[in-house]
Structure formats: C-alpha cells, structure tokens
Amino acid sequence: MTQAVQTLSEEPIPLGQTEQSALSKDPAPTVTPGLLRRALHPDLLRSLGLGLLSLAAGVLFWHWASATNLNVFVNFENVPGPGKVFASFLGHLETEIFYTHIRVSMQRILISYSIAAALGIGLGLIMGRSRIVRAFVMPYIEVIRPIPAVAWIPLAILMWPTEEASIIYITFLGALFPIVLNTLHGVEQTPEVLVRAAQSLGASRLAIFAHVVLPAAMPSISAGLAIGMGVSWFSLLAGEIISGQYGIGYFTWNAYSLINYQDIVVGMLVIGFLGTASTAAIKLLTKPLLKWQKRTR
Amino acid sequence: MLDVLKYQRPGAPRNSSGKGAIQISEASITFGRGVSAYHAVQSTSLRILPGEFVCILGPSGCGKSTLLNAIAGYVKPTTGAVSVDGVAVEKPGPDRGMVFQQYSLLPWKTVYENVSFGPRMAGASRTEAGSIANTFLGMVGLKKFGSRYPAELSGGMQQRVGIARALANYPSVLLMDEPFGALDAQTRLMMQESLLEIWAKFGTTVVFVTHDVDEAVFLADRVLIMSAAPGRIIEDLRIDLPRPRTTDSAALSEYIAARQHCLATIRSESRKAFEEQNK
Numbered sequence: 170m171t172q173a174v175q176t177l178s179e180e181p182i183p184l185g186q187t188e189q190s191a192l193s194k195d196p197a198p199t200v201t202p203g204l205l206r207r208a209l210h211p212d213l214l215r216s217l218g219l220g221l222l223s224l225a226a227g228v229l230f231w232h233w234a235s236a237t238n239l240n241v242f243v244n245f246e247n248v249p250g251p252g253k254v255f256a257s258f259l260g261h262l263e264t265e266i267f268y269t270h271i272r273v274s275m276q277r278i279l280i281s282y283s284i285a286a287a288l289g290i291g292l293g294l295i296m297g298r299s300r301i302v303r304a305f306v307m308p309y310i311e312v313i314r315p316i317p318a319v320a321w322i323p324l325a326i327l328m329w330p331t332e333e334a335s336i337i338y339i340t341f342l343g344a345l346f347p348i349v350l351n352t353l354h355g356v357e358q359t360p361e362v363l364v365r366a367a368q369s370l371g372a373s374r375l376a377i378f379a380h381v382v383l384p385a386a387m388p389s390i391s392a393g394l395a396i397g398m399g400v401s402w403f404s405l406l407a408g409e410i411i412s413g414q415y416g417i418g419y420f421t422w423n424a425y426s427l428i429n430y431q432d433i434v435v436g437m438l439v440i441g442f443l444g445t446a447s448t449a450a451i452k453l454l455t456k457p458l459l460k461w462q463k464r465t466r
Numbered sequence: 467m468l469d470v471l472k473y474q475r476p477g478a479p480r481n482s483s484g485k486g487a488i489q490i491s492e493a494s495i496t497f498g499r500g501v502s503a504y505h506a507v508q509s510t511s512l513r514i515l516p517g518e519f520v521c522i523l524g525p526s527g528c529g530k531s532t533l534l535n536a537i538a539g540y541v542k543p544t545t546g547a548v549s550v551d552g553v554a555v556e557k558p559g560p561d562r563g564m565v566f567q568q569y570s571l572l573p574w575k576t577v578y579e580n581v582s583f584g585p586r587m588a589g590a591s592r593t594e595a596g597s598i599a600n601t602f603l604g605m606v607g608l609k610k611f612g613s614r615y616p617a618e619l620s621g622g623m624q625q626r627v628g629i630a631r632a633l634a635n636y637p638s639v640l641l642m643d644e645p646f647g648a649l650d651a652q653t654r655l656m657m658q659e660s661l662l663e664i665w666a667k668f669g670t671t672v673v674f675v676t677h678d679v680d681e682a683v684f685l686a687d688r689v690l691i692m693s694a695a696p697g698r699i700i701e702d703l704r705i706d707l708p709r710p711r712t713t714d715s716a717a718l719s720e721y722i723a724a725r726q727h728c729l730a731t732i733r734s735e736s737r738k739a740f741e742e743q744n745k
C-alpha cells in the first residue's frame with residue numbers, strides 16, 4: 170500500500186490534457202443534442218465495449234483460476250471464485266448493516282476530503298505565489314508525505330480525542346498532499362505573459378489571483394482533486410482499522426480476522442467501486458470549470 | 467461610438483489632450499550581477515512625442531523587448547530613468563496598453579470578457595464595460611466573435627482582440643512587441659493597415675517593436691534602429707511618407723530610400739559585430 174500511495178501522489182498528472190484529446194474527436198456540431206451525441210459516439214461506445222470485454226475476461230479468468238485451483242507461483246487454491254463472492258455480496262445487500270458500513274465510510278470521506286480540498290487548494294495557491302510561505306511549508310510536506318497511512322494509526326489514536334477524529338485525520342492526510350502539490354504545480358505553470366497582460370490592464374494583485382492564477386491552475390487542481398479522492402479511499406481503509414464498529418474498511422478488516430475470504434473480496438471490490446465512482450463524480454463536478462479547455466484544439 | 471465618448475476613465479483622458487509623451491534618460495538595463503551580468507540595454511536616451519508612431523527596429527536579442535518592457539514597467543532600468551507624461555514609470559498600468567508577441571488573451575475568458583476586462587478593472591459597470599468591448603471589437607472587425615474562446619480564433623484574430631483589449635483602457639501609450647511576428651505575410655499586411663487606421667482615429671502614441679524593416683518603414687513616423695547587444699539606438703530616422711499609407715506606399719521613392727537606409731545601417735552594424743566577435 171505504501172508504494173501505491175507514493176506512485177499516486179508523486180507526479181501531478183495534468184488531467185485536462187487527456188480529456189482534451191478525447192473531446193477533440195467530436196464531429197462538427199449537428200442538430201442532435203450534445204449529450205446524446207456524445208453518449209452515442211462510436212469512439213466512446215467502442216472504448217466502453219472494450220472495457221466491459223476486458224472486465225468480463227478478467228472475471229472469467231478469476232473463475233477459471235479459482236475453480237481449477239490454479240497454483241503457478243500465484244496460488245488461487247484459497248481464493249473464492251466470483252460466484253461465491255457475488256452470492257456473498259447479494260447476501261449482504263439484504264442486511265441493513267452493510268448499508269450502514271457504506272454510509273459511514275462515505276460520510277468520513279466526505280468530511281475529510283472536503284477539509285483536504287479546502288485546505289489543500291488554499292495552501293497550494295499561497296505557496297505558489299509566495300516564496301517565503303513555500304520555503305516554510307515545503308519541508309513538512311516532503312517529510313510527512315511519504316509516511317503511509319497505516320503508520321499514522323498509533324499516533325493518530327494518541328493525538329485525537331475520538332476514534333472518529335483519528336480516522337478522519339488519516340483520511341484527510343491522504344487526500345491533502347496530491348491536492349496541495351497539484352495546486353502548487355498548476356500555479357507555477359501560470360504563463361507569466363498572462364500575469365503581465367492583466368497587470369497592464371490595471372488588475373490588482375487580488376484580481377490577478379482570481380482572474381489569472383486560479384483559472385490557469387484549474388486543470389492541475391482538478392487533477393489533484395481526482396487523485397486526492399482515490400488516495401483518500403485507501404487511506405480510509407487503513408484508518409478504519411481503528412474503528413470498532415462501522416465502515417467498509419472495518420468490514421474488510423473484520424472479515425480478514427474472521428478468515429471470511431468471500432467478504433474480504435466483497436469489501437475490496439466495494440471500496441474499489443466507491444473509489445472509482447467518487448473520483449468520476451469529482452471529475453464531473455470540476456468539468457464546468459474547465460469548459461474553456463474543451464474548445465482548445 | 468457614443469458609449470465610448472461617455473466613458474472617461476479618471477486620470478487617463480483621450481489623447482486629443484496631448485498625452486503620451488515618453489522620456490527615457492540615460493537608461494541602462496543589466497540582467498544579473500558580477501561575471502554573469504548581461505548588458506541588455508546601454509545608456510539609451512530617447513524622447514517620443516505625444517501621438518507619434520515609433521518603430522524600434524533591430525536584430526533578435528538586441529534588447530528591443532527589454533526597452534519596451536522598461537516603458538511598460540515590467541523591468542526597472544538599472545540606471546537612468548523612464549517617464550511617461552512626466553511621471554516616472556514604477557509598475558505596469560492601464561495608461562500604457564500592451565500587445566504581446568505571444569498570444570496573451572486569457573484562455574478561460576471569452577473574447578468579449580477579455581476586452582471588457584480592463585474597463586471592469588478600472589471600475590466600469592458591467593454594461594459600460596460591455597459596450598466598450600463591443601465598440602472596440604467592432605473596430606477590429608470581430609464583434610460577431612465575442613462569445614468565442616481565444617483558442618477558437620486564428621492567430622491574426624487573436625492579435626486583433628489583443629489590440630482591442632489594450633485600447634479598451636484608452637491608454638495614452640500603446641506598446642506593441644512584434645505583435646504580427648507570428649502571422650503570415652498576407653494577414654500581416656492587412657493587420658498593419660488596420661492598425662494605422664485605428665491609430666489615425668485615436669492618435670495614441672505607439673511604440674512598435676519589430677525586426678522587419680518593411681514593417682517599420684511602412685508604419686512609423688520615426689524608426690529607431692538598435693545595435694546588437696548591448697542594445698543602443700544607433701539611428702533615429704524620420705519617415706516622411708504621406709498618410710494615410712496603403713500597400714501602394716511601398717512603391718514611393720521615399721519608401722524605397724528609407725528602406726535602403728535602414729538595411730544599410732543594419733548591415734554595417736552587423737558587420738561590425740561580426741568583426742568584433744572574430745577579433
């Protein structure tokens with residue numbers, strides 16, 4: 170997991186670029202409403218189809234490997250097959266507690282992610298425009314960022330008054346760094362000529378921040394927000410070791426200590442799905458802010 | 467047009483009042499210190515009269531942009547002084563409109579928002595700023611493109627918006643740094659003619675940087691030729707071609723003579739530089 174944290178937050182990935190190229194394939198405007206046209210676009214349909222096909226193949230392989238007890242270096246003997254996992258999943262859907270686990274986890278994500286986003290963007294913007302603040306804050310980021318979420322658990326329990334606060338702290342920390350660093354990166358990418366242009370048009374420092382620096386950093390910020398959402402989910406999983414009762418992470422850890430293999434996989438897949446869905450939601454939410462990019466060829 | 471007349475930004479009256487005098491006294495600009503110090507501009511003195519169209523002509527890297535940036539307020543002279551209308555230049559301001567060589571429209575604002583940005587910053591209301599934007603967009607022939615984003619326009623169109631944006635603040639000085647450098651020859655000629663038309667209407671002082679001799683001679687009242695680094699003004703040439711100038715002006719004997727003179731000056735200067743290097 171440590172490694173995953175590292176690779177995910179290491180390099181700020183400009184999100185906008187990839188979307189740009191995908192969108193540029195749009196055909197010339199027709200009378201068909203935009204949304205429908207995009208949904209029915211052959212390129213999109215094809216990549217969607219390929220994605221589904223690939224997933225189906227993966228499930229099929231999983232089924233085959235666990236059914237034949239495949240044991241070639243990687244051992245599938247004790248891995249529950251997709252059928253068992255799915256049955257267990259359906260079983261859980263009947264119970265109320267399963268939804269409580271999911272709801273509690275989503276609440277934690279919502280709280281810690283919101284704090285991380287507000288603080289991360291604010292800090293990143295200030296660091297990007299002030300060398301002093303940057304020099305002051307950067308050492309902390311460098312030192313704290315590589316620490317994996319699990320390593321924080323003992324200290325978090327000691328430091329925070331409640332379990333809940335500890336979990337939120339750990340999750341918050343995971344989301345914070347990619348957001349700060351991407352925001353900072355975005356601010357640094359602001360073309361100097363645009364700042365100069367705004368200056369000669371009479372813009373104040375504050376106006377330059379609002380009309381030039383923030384929008385210029387927006388593609389990078391939204392990439393940071395998307396990455397931060399993903400990281401917050403697996404930090405949550407680590408944090409929920411602490412939780413004695415609820416949370417999808419707790420559910421998974423609990424299945425682990427009960428040696429309930431199906432449930433472990435159910436937990437993993439639910440986390441994977443929730444992480445993907447919430448990242449997609451973030452991308453969707455930031456999209457209107459980047460609408461000017463869409464038109465860039 | 468009526469709306470434009472109604473709107474008067476405080477402290478920046480229309481040029482008819484004779485604003486836009488530029489004075490540069492013994493200005494030198496050095497980048498870096500010690501051994502790595504680079505003298506970009508060397509003891510340059512210069513007076514530009516209100517309403518003059520001045521071209522600064524010189525080879526790449528000779529310090530044209532640096533000199534222009536000193537008037538704009540982006541660069542402070544290491545020694546000497548720059549003032550506009552008797553006021554020392556401290557920082558960039560809306561009294562000195564700037565048109566850049568690279569595209570410098572804000573990509574996240576529409577054309578209309580880009581042009582109304584300056585008036586908005588000067589405190590104009592949304593409707594006031596909007597009517598100013600429309601007037602100037604009309605002047606550069608882009609009224610219909612107001613709702614587009616800059617990336618949806620051609621290079622020439624973007625530069626026209628850049629000019630409209632700079633003019634929307636009614637600057638007493640318009641500073642242009644190779645604004646047509648990236649355009650094809652055809653578009654360039656068209657842009658030069660329409661710039662002259664706009665200038666005739668406003669009478670703003672224009673300082674126009676270029677390395678194209680034809681462009682300089684065609685546009686300017688005065689051509690200032692700069693030497694290769696360290697940049698100095700080695701020639702101050704008056705161009706007395708009749709106005710309005712059109713593409714036909716290039717056939718006039720005065721035009722040809724001025725062009726020859728510039729080319730000869732540049733040639734002898736670069737030969738000097740070449741011999742200097744080979745010493």
Ligand SMILES: Nc1ncnc2c1ncn2[C@@H]1O[C@H](COP(=O)(O)OP(=O)(O)OP(=O)(O)O)[C@@H](O)[C@H]1O
Binds near residue numbers: 497525527530677
């Ligand atoms: N901020 C800076 N720091 C250090 N050197 C600089 C800086 N700005 C410009 N220079 C140097 O000063 C010299 C003059 O640059 P300037 O941009 O004024 O040239 P120019 O005449 O505008 O050239 P071009 O026609 O290529 O635009 C160049 O050698 C450049 O490398």
Ligand SMILES: [Mg+2]
Binds near residue numbers: 531532643
């Ligand atoms: Mg230049």
